[in-house]
Amino acid sequence: MYNKKLLVYRLEILFVAFLIIGYASYIILDLVKEKENLIASSQYEIKGVQTLPYIKELFIQTQKLRGIEASYKAGDASLHSLLQQQILIVQNSLQTTKTILQKTDFQGTFPLFLAIEKELQKNMQHAFVKQEKSFQKYSDIVSDEISLIVKIGDMSKLILDPDLDIYYLVDLMLHKLPLVVEAVGQIRGFGSMILTQKKESTQEQIHLAILLGRIKDNTLLIQNGLSSAYTFNKNLEVSIKPIFQQYLEVVDTFDAEVMDLFQNYYNKSPKSFFHDGTEVINKAILLYNKSDEYLIKLLQLRIDEMISQRNRVIGKGIVFLAILLFLFYMAYGYLYKNFLILEAEKKRQRILDELEKTNDSLIHALTYDQLTNIYNRSFLIEMLRESDKDTVLMLINIKAFKEINDIYGNEFGDKVLIAFTNYLKQFFEHIPHTTLFRVGGDEFAVLIQNISSFQVMLIGSSLEGSIREKNFIINDIRFNFSILVAVSAIAPLLENADLALKMAKKDPHKKVVEYKEELSIKKEWQKNIEVINIVKLALQEDRIVPYFQGIVNLQTMKIEKYEVLARLILPSGEVLSPYVFLERVSKTDYYYDITEVMLQKTFQMAKEYKDINFSLNFSMKDITNKYVLSTLFSLFEANKEIAKRIDIELLETEFIDINNNDEISHFIQKVHSYGSKVLIDDFGTGYSNFSYLSDLDIDIIKIDASIIKEIVSNQRKLHILQTIYEFSQGLGILNVAEYVETKEIALLLKEIGIRYAQGYFFSKPLPKPLSYTDVTL
Known part of the structure; x- marks a missing residue:
């Protein structure tokens, strides 16, 4: 208890340390920000x-223009050239100032x-034309220029600068x-006019006075201001005072000149007076420039x-924070060590408490299905290990449950599973003696003890019938479904029941199946594995x-092409037909390996037999496999002339079942782009859909053997053949009759108009094409 209080006390100290570091950081950042603001303000100044x-330059040049123009209009014609030059100077100054602003x-x-x-611009356009109040207009402009100078000083915060200097x-x-400068400029202008005209009025004397x-007052104010600034900044006196003294001297001289103007205006030279005024302005500009x-x-x-x-501030702040952080680190290390000891003890006790509390829930999670809350597959396997001879296992599969998920969504499917569980x-x-399990997504199991398999079969039949007639209501949707039931009383129960269920899925007529040794399901599996190993x-x-x-043209009686058929050669030399091995490997990658081998070897044969066409079988599995397609079209692209002699045969039943005409159409279009033809193989098997022939760009249909082999003895089959022929003729599609094994069949096909025939009557499948092309009937 004491240690815990001590730890809390130290944690409080740690919290205070964090607050101090945070506050110190805030103060440092605030000081830095203040300095940044002062820097930005000074940069703006x-x-x-x-x-x-x-602006000052424009102001000075405007002053000068006003004086020269005033003298020119007063009668000094010698200033004409100078006035033109000054107008250009002012215009250049205007353009420069405009660009800067x-x-x-x-x-x-x-x-x-x-x-x-x-x-x-308006005034300068009339610079050489006498007009009233032109001097005053210039004075107004100069006044606006002074206002512009003041406004820039105000916007840049120069006027508010806190330093006295x-x-x-x-x-x-x-x-x-x-x-x-403005006052001197006006005096210079007025004085030059008086001296040029050799007359003055009392009003002009008053204005000049x-x-x-104004000059004297502002000069005095400048002198007093600079004296105050010298007190604040001694270096300023060294730099500014000599220039200001020069300024005072020319001001005093100009003052005497102006006073003398009233007495001797008729003896003075206008140019000399204008020059003296300009000298004052120059010194004022010099003082201005030095101040600037x-x-x-x-x-x-x-x-x-x-x-x-x-x-x-940043440097000291970093050092200060580093010291604080070091102190914090030292304190934290000490406190953390004590904290870990205390927490480890608490954690150990908490784990013991939690283990005791959650033991039952862990067992439940390991043995129960989370969705349906019945036993899971793992628990079923444990129970089967301990089951006796009088135990029977029933597997129940919801048929087409994937479609329920696809149509209504997974959440709806979960509700179906829960409802089905409740029904079970x-x-x-x-x-009695029954235990329910969920062993897969849509599969359930019932383990029943002290019962015979015959009785369980009766129970399974009753369950299947009741489910078939049961209407489930989920989310206000009424629907029903059917189930498959597999029963096994032969160990291993789960494996054998699963085998029986797989058999039931293959036979649409079987709803309830019992596993028996005579079903030979395991032998079928073993056979599959044996064949797969042979193919590998x-x-x-x-x-x-x-x-x-060979495929024979019945009109020319010549072999025009060969169908390429896969064969497997056993080590003994025996030749296996694809009917023996192809279906068994169709769900493995070896299926695609066989297709690729056939592609490569067909192209090799086509290179050897340059005058023969070939047709190669392709399944929907091949069309939807990107690696097989890549091989096919890579060979087509690399051998474009040979590609024109390689046709592709598609199995009718496969793509009708898949109902993916867009993908098939794209494949056919690409095959056609290389000049190859597309054939439909085994046309007429099952339930042929004639409509897809109008949707797909098919070149040839191969009529299935189930029709051809009976056309001589079965009028219905003959009628079907004629219907297919007439239908395909209307669409411009050629026909190949398969399974032609007798002369009678061949003659009848030729009579009907079938273009091509294939079968043992003409040629058996051979390792190489025949050396001749002509055949006879």
Whole structure:
């Protein structure tokens, strides 16, 4: 009890350790994510800083265009060429800026840029035509360009940057310097016009004074902002202050020039004044460029620092987690060892308890059928080992149970088995010393003691009759079925009863069968095994050979082809007909081996006898075997000329029973593609179905011996022959009469019009084709 409490206590510690590791991982990932966000934000700011110079350049060139155009329209015709050049510069700047904005993440500014472009293009179209308020229109455009600069700074989050040095540089670039440049540009333009026209008005003096005041105010704000930034970043003072001093000097000089303009406008040169204004703008641009350069440097330094911090966080986090994991591993090893000891003891006790509880259920599972809950085959075998002489076994098979499953489904079939089991229980409940078993999918057994086989046969007959008249209702479906019953009182009971049941399945008239020694079922099995071994050895020793029986054209009296027939040569030299061995091996793979041997040897013979046609027998088993088909069509493909002389004979009864005309049609079509013909063998046996002849592309039908051998003495058989002949003639199908053994039969066939005949009268099956072709009647 103490150990268990100690283990629980340690598991609680382990749980806390897991929580700590999880929380530590969360904190580390959160810190990494924070650094990643700062890196992404700074990279976005850099994109904004890198985009601003293109807008600034457009802004400066627009300013310059406004000044040159104003002077030109004021009367300075010498600026015509310069104005043309400046228009081209502005157009190039527009195109460059447009391309840059389309490639950046600041496409939200694109509508404003398009409006600026539209107005600029419109103004430049009238650059050489005097129009009112053209200067003001340019000023509006410049104002929009300043707004565009501010908007990019806003979208890239530059305006919100928390670092003071970056904040003041951004303020200088986005707000103060653009306003100074705009004011200088307006003064430059107005001053040049005044000096060109040699007159001024009070209104113009006031406007120039306002603009000059704007320059001074913004310059002072720049100076104060930079002083604050210097305090925060000493390196900034080293880089920016010298350039700012140059800027202050040209601003002071330009200020004096503007003040002097009011007194001596008639003595000053417009070009000199325009040049002084341009000098201020150039210094402002220099200050802007240096600020832009330094701003990118600061942002990149911040990104590098954030990356370094992020990597440090990751590194320290990994070390921290590794230490925690190591501690966890050490604790886990100690706790796991104790846990295993405790669990092993618990498991041992639990197994003992479960073994005791499940012993009965294990015995039940080993001896009972899971579906019907009656004894299974294994338990029947155990009981048979202990049975006495007065024990009789009855096997019961549900006929065509597979069709029930196929039609209604397996679940329905299971319900049928359960219902049948319940019926058997009721039927046998009043018969003493009986035990029920389910020994297969659709087979049941009843073991009855202290009884004679005769009495069991009577019981079996009664059961078969009652089942035949019984209507079962499953899922509201009423139906009945029949059973087969096999009885055995001769040991081994199960094997002998199974043999009797197999015999009953072959005879549709037998419903209840008793195994007796005189049935010779075991002898039949032994014979099957003996024949199969003979065939196996014959295949190994190449003693499966083709024999050839001529087929005569009754019109020309010549042998036109030979049917290839399989023969087995015994070591003694005796020749066995396929009727002796083929049926017995039909359910083994040796059957297909015989077909392949016959195919190969027929083609070899066809190569030797180049003027003779052959026909080879194929069963439905051959047609549905992919390996046999592969051999056939591989030989056809490799020997296309010979293939035209190899015809295929199909046994009528096989494919009628299978009812798979699609597969047969495909096979016939492929055979025809090589120029071969297809024959129906043994036509007229059983219940021939004439309709399939219209569905299948058959070339020749071979009329069965059961009809041909009696046409001389039996008018009904003769009438059937004539009917087959007329029917096939109407379909354009030729006939071969089999089993022609007398001259009278041959003459009558010729009289009716049958084209071909085959039989011992003309030729027995021979190891090789005859050396002659002519025959006589």
